[in-house]
Amino acid sequence: xxxxxQTPKFRVLKTGQSMTLLCAQDxxxxxxxxxxxxxxxxxxxxxxxxxxxxxxxxxVPDGYNVSRLKKQNFLLGLESAAPxxxxxxxxxxxxxxxxxxxxxxxxxxxxx
Amino acid sequence: GDSVTQMEGPVTLSEEAFxxxxxxxxxxxxxxxxxxxxxPGEGLQLLLKATKADDKGSNKGxxxxxxxxxxxxxxxxGSVQVSDSAVYFCALSKGNQGxxxxxGQGTELSVKP
Numbered sequence: 380x381x382x383x384x385q386t387p388k389f390r391v392l393k394t395g396q397s398m399t400l401l402c403a404q405d406x407x408x409x410x411x412x413x414x415x416x417x418x419x420x421x422x423x424x425x426x427x428x429x430x431x432x433x434x435x436x437x438x439v440p441d442g443y444n445v446s447r448l449k450k451q452n453f454l455l456g457l458e459s460a461a462p463x464x465x466x467x468x469x470x471x472x473x474x475x476x477x478x479x480x481x482x483x484x485x486x487x488x489x490x491x
Numbered sequence: 492g493d494s495v496t497q498m499e500g501p502v503t504l505s506e507e508a509f510x511x512x513x514x515x516x517x518x519x520x521x522x523x524x525x526x527x528x529x530x531p532g533e534g535l536q537l538l539l540k541a542t543k544a545d546d547k548g549s550n551k552g553x554x555x556x557x558x559x560x561x562x563x564x565x566x567x568x569g570s571v572q573v574s575d576s577a578v579y580f581c582a583l584s585k586g587n588q589g590x591x592x593x594x595g596q597g598t599e600l601s602v603k604p
Contacts, residue, residue, distance in 0.1 A: 383534075410589060410590045412591070412592075414594075419596060420596060421580060421594040421595055421596040421597050422535075422580070422592075422594045423594075424591055424592075424593075427589055427591060429589045429590070435589065437591070469534055469535065471535075471592075473590055474590070475586055475590050479523075479525050479527075479537045479540055479584070479592075480535075480537070480590075480592060481537075482527075482534035482535040482536070483534055484533060484534045485533075485534050
């Protein structure tokens with residue numbers, strides 16, 4: 380019963396460095412999402428995917444890229460990290476509304 | 492565009508007090524509505540949901556009714572416990588938009604013994 384697994388859980392980056400966050404789900408969900416959570420702003424959608432090989436931009440996509448080469452995995456990339464990308468990142472997966480999502484436990488990223 | 496507005500927190504209550512967290516939404520069409528809960532240091536968990544007008548979602552003593560006439564989905568619990576201390580998020584989703592969830596800003600609840 381792994382559900383949605385995010386790796387890593389914590390990371391500190393220097394400005395300009397790159398990294399990839401991995402999200403893996405074992406529930407055969409079609410839809411996957413990346414959100415960022417910042418104090419007082421709730422969760423904001425970065426990118427999402429409605430199926431293997433497809434991706435789409437969300438509310439705050441700038442500075443991020445994603446890939447969904449396999450149905451179970453959704454990768455979020457930061458090509459050149461900036462301090463404004465310091466946040467907690469959540470991945471989620473689900474079926475079409477109205478079933479809601481299953482969330483991962485989050486990745487806390489600090490860019491210095 | 493579609494949006495969700497929640498009452499601002501933090502909300503501090505004594506154990507066994509009655510809880511209401513207000514949530515209103517703006518959306519075209521017929522969204523589904525959700526309440527998620529986030530305990531300290533964890534991800535979000537689905538608390539309850541409602542898919543059409545007048546539906547009542549309930550779970551763990553929490554309830555919320557989908558009121559289309561007032562575009563609201565207020566969360567209530569008759570008697571809160573210390574273990575209910577968490578951040579609560581109201582959200583909506585529409586099936587024709589890739590199932591995306593649009594969240595409110597969250598309301599922090601602190602319950603004191």
